[in-house]
Amino acid sequence: MMLTDKNVETLLNSPKKLNLFFEDLFQKPKQKFGHTEFEFDFFDESDIKFGLKLRINNSNKSNFSAILGFYSDGNNYNILTRYNGNSHWHKNLLHNSPDFKDFHIHIVKEEYVQSPKIRRNESYAEPTDRYDNFRSATICLIKDCNITLKGEIEPELFNE
Secondary structure (H helix, E strand, O other), rough: OOOHHHHHHHHHHEEEEEEOOOHHHOOOOEEEEEEEEEEEEEEEEOOOOOEEEEEEEEOOOOOEEEEEEEEEOOEEEEEEEEEEEEOOOEEOOOOOOEEOOOEEEEEHHHHHOOOOOOOOOOOOOOOOOOOOOOOHHHHHHHHHHHHHHHOOHHHHHHHO
């Protein structure tokens, strides 16, 4: 599947169900290279396989990513969006915008996919004030990407 802006929007908005409660997402940690990671694969209503990857640095809690991708051609994982912490500076290489060091959301943009200057399809990012920690970033991704979990997400989880 070619990653056009329209295809990315369709994939992000497709109804997806992950048969877990929110707290279950953090129950089976894997330690990898200085961070803790949680991974889940699931399908949307069209039987497209998605992967949710959550990771947080063990020593710097503002260094985290909540990632949604999909699998194409069997096991080829393609990131669609990534909700990052504010631990690093970001620059959108194809735009003349200032660098920023805020919480930010990466999303695949067609012009970045097609550019030979860009090595990651999801390199484009926009700052956000919608979350300020790992769990609230995960909640935003779940809501933004039309993922349904078991039960309700408690509002107080935004403040953890």
